[in-house]
Amino acid sequence: MSTPVSPPPLVVPPAAGPVPVAGSAESRPLWKLILSPLSSLRLTVILLTFSVLVVFFGTLAQTDDGLYLAQNRYFRSWFSTWSPITEGWRWIVIPLPGGYLLGTLLLVNLVAAHATRFKFTWKKSGILLSHLGVVLLLVGQLFTDMLARESRMTFSEGEWRNYSEDFAASELAILSDAPGDQMTEVVAIPEGLLRAGGVVHHDRLPFTVRISQWMPNSEPIFRAPRATNGPPQASSPVSKHFDFLSVAETHKMDEKNIPTVVIELTDNGGKSLGIWALSVWSGEPAMAKSARTSWYKRFNRGDTSGDDSQARMMAGQLYAFLTEAQTVTVNNRAYTLTLRPRRYDQPFTLQLLKTTHEIYRGTDIPKNFQSRVLIDHPARGERREVNIYMNNPLRYGGLTYFQYQMGRDEFFSTPVAHSVLQVVQNPSWLTPYIGCALVAGGLLVQFGIHLVLFVRRRVAP
């Protein structure tokens, strides 16, 4: 930078308005004194600069970490660091503030600025309005982060569901028929406890659960009758036919982790009831079915006879082994054990009536996916049909159902279509709408005033 001949004054008074004289600080209330350093535009610019950096590095990291991990690491955090993914450059470590920290500071900065120095005039009404919108967006995003829950509902045509499933978290469900009642009693152990290991007791269970192994991601290996087979992993029925092998966790957008847990049950006398290997491969119908389809395709590969009944039978047999109920009987009551995606119950059912998958003629470019669904809500006496398709979700009972994916189970000679709905619960979903309207309106007002003044000034002379 140049050195001006006459050094500019350190403090230039603003063009208009009363000028606070040095030393007048005592006359200001204490809260203003505390807030004023937090209210500076310099802090705003610094925070915006860091925001740009965090968003940039958080985007770069997605190539390696995948969307979810990168999101948690850079945006849903207080601090983070970024390193290049290329070998030989990993020693570079850039420390960064996290999204929560930046969001909080920006919020504090904005509120402090308005509290301490911003004076309302009509000429500045636009700024006020858009800042209000920014506050709403920041707070709304925080609420969404805390309160929103995304899950999925997977069903084939004709099937119904009164729950949706988490696509990341699983649970160990222990089901039993409650005596003298038609209801099923469920004790669900959340994934957090399974990961932590150790022993789990529950008053309603006549046994304790000891977690011996947790595999975040696993693969089923068929125990073909071979001499090389080691002893089975567990004493549960599924282990006669399958070993579950731990594999590396995936972070890719289009892949999912399929966990397995190995547990030992002991009765209240301390006697072992056996060891169970429980996997989401068995507990989530969609996973078991996809395994069946891929076995069927493998058995049928290279077959030119056109007769696939053998392959279908073998795959069907493996599927039966994989999904066999894993039960334990204690005090004459049968308990079924299953590791399944975490469930969120809802007080109504949806039945998938029909799926429509349109493509543009002569291509495989999807044109539309549509699910026709029957809503059955006895408590409200409601029973009606509705279409859910792209860009047209169903909002019902505080939940929103979006058309997410569609597929066909090729295992059957007439493939069965299934639909996956994304189920979102977000009580604060309206805040960005209002926030956006405020900011856009505020900017429009503000720049409109500028523009009008500018044009008038140019026309005047």
Add this chain to the structure above:
Amino acid sequence: MKKYLPWILCAAFAAWFLSTLPAPGDKGLAWGGLAQVPVVNGGRHQPFESLARNALVQIRDRYSHYDLAEERTVPAVEWLAEVLFDSERASRRKVFRVDHPDLISLLKLPLKNDSKDPALREDGKHYSWGQIVTEENVASLQRESERVAGKDASHQDAFDQAVRKLSSALSLYNALQSTARPRDVRDYGQFLSQFSRSLDSGATLRETLRAKYAGKEIPKDNSDPLLRIGGQVLVGADRESETGERSTLKIPLLLPPDGTEDWSRINTRLVGIRGGEPLPRSLLAWAHLGDAFVARDTNRFNAELRDYRDWMQSTFPSELSHANHEVFFNRMAPFYAAMTIYVVALLLALAYWFSFDSWLRESSFALVGLAFAIHTVGLIYRMVLQGRPPVTNLYSSAIFIGWGAIVLGMVLERFWRNAIGLVVGSFLGFVTLVIAHNLALDGDTMEMMRAVLDTNFWLATHVVIVTLGYASTYVAGFLAIVYVVRGVFTKGLDLATRRAMARMVYGIICFATLFSFTGTVLGGIWADQSWGRFWGWDAKENGALIIVLWNALILHARWGGLVRERGIMNLAIAGNIVTSWSWFGVNMLGVGLHSYGFLNGAFQTLLYFVLSQLALIALGCLPLKWWRSFGEHSTDTIAPNAPTAGKPPLRPVRSVA
């Protein structure tokens, strides 16, 4: 005389543009007529010509083919007719562009050769199907393709990409070869009548075969025409099927729905024909056209074509008229014309800065106006043809960014009359159209919209507004470049110009903030509508967010007095980097739901652009005494707290010079 020069120039360029509009007459074969015949490809109705152009550009990077041996330019329509009807002749055309030297040597292709004998000439870049597709080459290409397919896209090098490009060009060509008839059939009319005759009355091909051969030994000697012809039809239908293993072969649909519900491909249609039923009118027309072409019978070809078009006119008037309009659009090439005129306007405006002769500025303004009118016509014509808002893909975003930049440039010019708006507008108009031209090399630019994007409401709001945000951020950035370059290298940046430019940049950044913010949040609302997540930190969303943050940063830094004139200019130049990252950079990451194009070749271009912008920022940071516009007067320069745009800062300003 000088007074009339702007009008004369404008009239001359307008005349040049209009002269390209009338259709050239056909002397021999009626190529112009064939060009307009409607077909369906990629899910949309289009003229035969668009199919030909978009295929050729993917194979050869050009919309026509210059043939070394014949020493003439072969139009796309003629080339496609050869591929469809006369594969033998087509397989000698050197249309496959192969650039990578390793790939040329792997396939043992001939090097450049300026032989006197035209038939022996080679340009070392373009090769024919016959030269490339030998048994040995097919095996090596297969091997290489499999190796490349196993590689993550971000790890592919130039050779891998050359392999991928050639493989996809070959497979496209292969699909085209079996579009109108089986590849080696010379007389398709005869083939079809034999086919009709060999069907049992009332039975389809499959039923006839089953009735004749069920449980019997199938003779191997090809003596039965039913087996020979039926076999070819069944193999063809299998290739055409969309669910089959070979569904990557996207064969165009030639036959309009006469007797069927929808457009169809020839073999699929034949499989549904029953014995005794007449063959579809359209199928016969394509067969006879092809046979006349093979026999080089111009009169018969033209007569068949006329008949078919007359029939289309009476049966499918709207498809035919849509195709005619698209052919007209292809010929008009409005973006190419606008691009050319923008360059001339740019040069005139630059010349004005050196001579300050007002006819230069006025001519430039007139030409920018003319080019803008052509640009707008093209934009609207495309929207009508496609039935969509202006921006549907990366290609159209480039065209629209250019358009938005021109609007802003002309508005600036109306206010300040110093040719700065013209220079920035015409430069951005030209560059974005060049970018669009290069993006069009990937094939059809009017492809159908995938399910989630198939909504005109959000395309018209979110996409259009966010694209205007890009355009205005670029305009601010290029204004800043003009400031720095003129200030450092010329004496032209006087106080008045500087003040004017500071206001321009400030005003445009305000616009950019408004557009990029609104556009980005509308995108969030769209996402909330389609998958229930207002903000997903998707790469494209983040790119747009960075633009918003950057513009907000510039405004706050200015309001806080943290930067002054030069600082704002440097930040605005950095805005070019930020915008290019969002527009192209994030697509190269290959992550996220939004990334609609992987452009590795473009990565280097982006990198050079970023480096050039950094160099300009460094230039902008030079001490003022090295700026020619300031020179030894460097001290009287940018006054402390120069009133950049008449708005008092929000708080006492600390000088940070």
